[in-house]
Amino acid sequence: MIGRVIQGRTLVAFAAVLFVFLLGLSLVPGYGSSFSIRAMLVLASLLAIASLGQTLVMILGGIDLSIPFMIGFANVVFAKLYGDGAPFLLAFAAVMVAAGLIGAFSGAVSASLGIHPLILTLGVGTMIQASVQIWTRGLPTGSAPPFINEFVSLGGSVGPLPVPWVVPFTLALALVTLFVLARTTYGRRLYALGSNPAAAKLSLVRPVRIWAVTFAASAMFAGVTGILLLGFTGSSSAGVGTPYLFQTVAAVVIGGTALIGGRGGYAGTVAGALVLIELRTLLIGLGLSEALVQASLGAVILALVAAYGRDTHVRETI
Amino acid sequence: MSVASAVVLRRSARFWRSRADVWLAAGLFLVLLAANLALSPGRFAPANWGTLLGLMSPLLLAALAVTPPFLAGRGAIDVSVGPLMGLINVMIVQWLIVGQGLTSPFAIVPFAIAAGILSGALNGFLAAFLRVEPIVVTLGTFLIYSGLSLAILPSPAGSVPPWLRSLSGTYSFVPVLIAVVAWLAMKRTPFYELLMSTGSDDRAAFTAGVNVPLIRLLAFVLAGFFASLGALSLTALIGSGDPAIGPTFTLIAIAAAALGGVSLAGGVGGLASAVIGAAVIYLLQSMLTYFNVSTFVLQLSYGAVLIFAVCLNSEKIKLRIGLGERRP
Numbered sequence: 001m002i003g004r005v006i007q008g009r010t011l012v013a014f015a016a017v018l019f020v021f022l023l024g025l026s027l028v029p030g031y032g033s034s035f036s037i038r039a040m041l042v043l044a045s046l047l048a049i050a051s052l053g054q055t056l057v058m059i060l061g062g063i064d065l066s067i068p069f070m071i072g073f074a075n076v077v078f079a080k081l082y083g084d085g086a087p088f089l090l091a092f093a094a095v096m097v098a099a100g101l102i103g104a105f106s107g108a109v110s111a112s113l114g115i116h117p118l119i120l121t122l123g124v125g126t127m128i129q130a131s132v133q134i135w136t137r138g139l140p141t142g143s144a145p146p147f148i149n150e151f152v153s154l155g156g157s158v159g160p161l162p163v164p165w166v167v168p169f170t171l172a173l174a175l176v177t178l179f180v181l182a183r184t185t186y187g188r189r190l191y192a193l194g195s196n197p198a199a200a201k202l203s204l205v206r207p208v209r210i211w212a213v214t215f216a217a218s219a220m221f222a223g224v225t226g227i228l229l230l231g232f233t234g235s236s237s238a239g240v241g242t243p244y245l246f247q248t249v250a251a252v253v254i255g256g257t258a259l260i261g262g263r264g265g266y267a268g269t270v271a272g273a274l275v276l277i278e279l280r281t282l283l284i285g286l287g288l289s290e291a292l293v294q295a296s297l298g299a300v301i302l303a304l305v306a307a308y309g310r311d312t313h314v315r316e317t318i
Numbered sequence: 319m320s321v322a323s324a325v326v327l328r329r330s331a332r333f334w335r336s337r338a339d340v341w342l343a344a345g346l347f348l349v350l351l352a353a354n355l356a357l358s359p360g361r362f363a364p365a366n367w368g369t370l371l372g373l374m375s376p377l378l379l380a381a382l383a384v385t386p387p388f389l390a391g392r393g394a395i396d397v398s399v400g401p402l403m404g405l406i407n408v409m410i411v412q413w414l415i416v417g418q419g420l421t422s423p424f425a426i427v428p429f430a431i432a433a434g435i436l437s438g439a440l441n442g443f444l445a446a447f448l449r450v451e452p453i454v455v456t457l458g459t460f461l462i463y464s465g466l467s468l469a470i471l472p473s474p475a476g477s478v479p480p481w482l483r484s485l486s487g488t489y490s491f492v493p494v495l496i497a498v499v500a501w502l503a504m505k506r507t508p509f510y511e512l513l514m515s516t517g518s519d520d521r522a523a524f525t526a527g528v529n530v531p532l533i534r535l536l537a538f539v540l541a542g543f544f545a546s547l548g549a550l551s552l553t554a555l556i557g558s559g560d561p562a563i564g565p566t567f568t569l570i571a572i573a574a575a576a577l578g579g580v581s582l583a584g585g586v587g588g589l590a591s592a593v594i595g596a597a598v599i600y601l602l603q604s605m606l607t608y609f610n611v612s613t614f615v616l617q618l619s620y621g622a623v624l625i626f627a628v629c630l631n632s633e634k635i636k637l638r639i640g641l642g643e644r645r646p
Contacts, residue, residue, distance in 0.1 A: 133614040290468075293465070
């Protein structure tokens with residue numbers, strides 16, 4: 001029965017992708033142009049990569065609010081290391097290891113001390129962002145290697161396909177994630193721990209280890225997003241991840257993964273990311289100012305989630 | 319020892335044991351107060367108390383505002399408190415004062431409180447009745463309010479009437495006093511017990527006949543009410559409209575409440591926790607500002623305080639050092 005509900009929600013999310021696209025076509029001239037579709041695919045890919053970790057964390061019944069700060073961290077630190085002459089692989093490895101350790105810290109502390117990850121990741125994220133700002137004195141420098149720019153460039157192409165490499169990369173990532181969630185012990189343990197922590201413990205799932213690994217993965221995918229964003233925007237900024245705070249949570253929830261854990265999957269999140277980017281493009285296309293785009297996006301997402309992303313009533317939980 | 323003093327001792331021991339949650343913050347408060355007094359004794363002279371309270375009250379009221387949803391439990395949280403304060407601030411300055419020329423307290427105060435209660439009712443309705451996760455709801459309203467604030471007033475501007483300005487100086491105690499009286503009055507109503515029971519175990523409360531969704535909704539309404547008082551204090555303090563300042567209050571308000579021992583698990587904490595948590599954050603702020611550190615260092619310290627506070631208030635650690643109560 002639960003299987004059918006997830007399917008249902010994922011299908012609704014993909015139906016929403018189609019619906020918003022048709023809405024955009026009818027309201028905004030040029031919405032269906034190849035440039036606009038390409039831009040939406042690239043932005044949705046970036047959001048989907050950032051939301052991958054959020055999906056895993058939410059299946060576990062947690063939430064990771066440090067994602068935007070980890071994006072900013074990777075963005076600035078990678079640019080600075082690479083700009084100061086470090087080879088690409090070294091800079092990349094350094095950022096990934098640091099992000100992984102920070103994420104593992106959040107996950108392990110949350111699980112072992114029984115602290116809600118919402119508060120803990122908010123605190124960790126704030127500290128990371130402040131440290132990055134102190135390190136660069138608020139003036140980040142550096143840039144991305146040219147092949148990263150090419151990887152996310154709006155004009156890029158993959159053989160005959162007119163999309164940059166980041167789009168097929170995200171698709172491949174999605175397939176791997178679906179496989180990991182459905183067919184590996186890690187995936188099974190994740191769902192087990194998310195749906196019933198006490199029962200999972202009795203079947204010898206070690207919560208602290210799974211939480212640490214999952215939060216580390218979340219921080220590392222945020223790091224990848226940060227480095228790709230560096231290629232996309234061209235210059236680094238500690239605040240580049242800010243919109244991703246709400247958008248990763250919203251993409252996951254629209255995709256049918258509930259915050260109470262044990263339910264959902266990554267396919268829905270990809271649909272959620274597409275819906276969000278389509279909506280954003282639509283609102284910008286309607287000529288709203290940046291501030292009003294932000295406000296209406298908040299309102300539309302709330303309406304969308306209220307329509308089908310609802311929790312169970314307390315009477316159903318007894 | 320006389321019987322009377324033994325009774326007093328026993329009572330005060332019970333009083334302190336029941337407030338084990340605020341011990342940590344109370345200890346920190348004393349240490350930081352001593353440090354602040356040693357660094358700049360003049361700042362804390364009685365003549366400056368009004369100004370000091372005025373500086374502290376937006377944070378204090380924001381911390382009080384995030385508390386009721388936390389008390390309601392099951393992940394209830396209101397992160398929209400900061401942007402709501404900012405939105406009320408720009409609406410007062412740009413719509414009422416600049417737009418309509420309304421400067422009377424009888425227009426501004428009811429407007430602010432109505433806006434706060436309306437926002438609380440909206441958050442509460444979405445979270446408790448439409449059953450959208452509270453963090454999703456209030457992150458959504460966080461975006462809406464900060465976007466609207468920027469749309470209403472793109473950059474800091476405007477000024478406030480003298481009576482409002484005095485709320486950050488001589489009369490700074492007024493919004494705080496209203497909040498404290500409102501809290502103590504609320505505590506005498508059955509609502510308080512229902513809120514605490516909902517937060518401790520909503521399923522047990524529901525089977526006992528408590529209207530759990532209504533109680534959760536009212537917790538968000540209370541948050542909106544305290545945030546509106548915070549908005550008045552904030553407007554008095556900065557003396558203008560500023561769309562950027564509100565959202566910054568969310569993090570420090572949550573840090574203050576967590577430091578005071580309010581738990582996201584629900585049913586733990588109250589007025590004392592919010593007040594003492596806010597006082598600690600304020601003293602920390604004031605000490606760091608004395609050393610002329612950058613805002614980044616301040617931000618770093620807020621994050622550190624938040625992590626430190628939630629770790630030390632963790633039930634598991636308390637059990638280990640024998641402070642906490644064992645819960646089934």
